[in-house]
Amino acid sequence: MVKSSYGLTGRQKAAILLITLGPEVSAQIFKHLRDEEIEQLTLEIANVRKVDAAEKESVMGEFHQICLAQEYISQGGISYAKEILEKALGQQKAVDIINRLTATLQVRPFDFARKADASQIFNFIQNENVQTIALVLSYLQTEQASTILSSLSPEKQADVARRVALMDSTSPEVINQVERVLEQKLSSTVTQDYTSAGGIESVVKILNGVDRGTERTILDSLEIQDPELAEEIKKRMFVFEDIVNIDNRSIQRIIRDIDNADLQLALKVASEEVREVIFRNMSKRMADTFKEEMEFMGPVRLRDVEEAQTRIVSTIRRLEEAGEIIIARGGGDDIVV
Secondary structure, eight states, X not given: OOOOSTTSOHHHHHHHHHHHHOHHHHHHXXXXXXXXXXXXXXXXXXXXXXXXXXXXXXXXXXXXXXXXXXXXXXXXXXXXXXXXXXXXXXXXXXXXXXXXXXXXXXXXXXXXXXGSOHHHHHHHHTTSOHHHHHHHHHHSOHHHHHHHHHHSOHXXXXXXXXXXXXXXXXXXXXXXXXXXXXXXXXXXXXXXXXXXXXXXXXXXXXXXXXXHHHHHHHHHHHHHHOHHHHHHHHHHHSOGGXXXXXXXXXXXXXXXXXXXXXXXXXXXXXXXXXXXXXXXXXXXXXXXXXXXXXXXXXXXXXXXXXXXXXHHHHHHHHHHHTTXXXXXXXXXXXXXX
């Protein structure tokens, strides 16, 4: 008979699960946890003297059931998950799993919409007020939101982008009201707390997926409406590590315009992929000189590295705006060589 895991605390179950999964898998899981969570679990694991086979089996079984329930929720919402689990495990067991799952893992609003075609969502919301459109875009997949934003009229695009960027929290009542209107087939659960969505990072991700023309239209309008916001968005739209997505000819042009000291600082902590792209577009002599000077550079301050990368990104955006280099964008930016 399998020993029940329900008498254990959540932290004890997590510790047993990590022990059962082994050090390699557990190490990967730890990468996604906060420092305080890692400390708590490490202490709990250290306090575990022995775990019998029945306890391991019970914890793993519960974990498997919750994973299945979460997968069912992502496929079709709470009602769908409950229906499937009831058929497999019985009504009481299904309710128990769903309750424990939703108590710890919130189902994001508009979950059903993230599985819909962007053009269908656009057809429904295009005539709504800009605040409603911004709210919906904040909860969609980045690709969906980018497609919809590109499809809006130019006069709406900047206003919607601005409202997404400035959006902080929205009351559950408002979310529920908009969701009820938009949802046609699937039900979803709205968290009872205020739900954070939108923000500058959200609009940056959306703008990075639109075509260059739409991006310019929105940023030009934002520079008039809110210059500080426009500048902050532009700073975050292209980061140094994105240089790997630029074609070789453009990278060679960038290298000519940036300060060697800045590039050496920026490469000091860059990924191997970024270094390879940069060195590949230098002459062998220049690349060897760079590598040698970087070796003798010694420790550097992270702030100095970030400032150097910011200056390089500013140069890249200046060259792009001047039409001297091309950065491929979503939404049909075709490059003809």
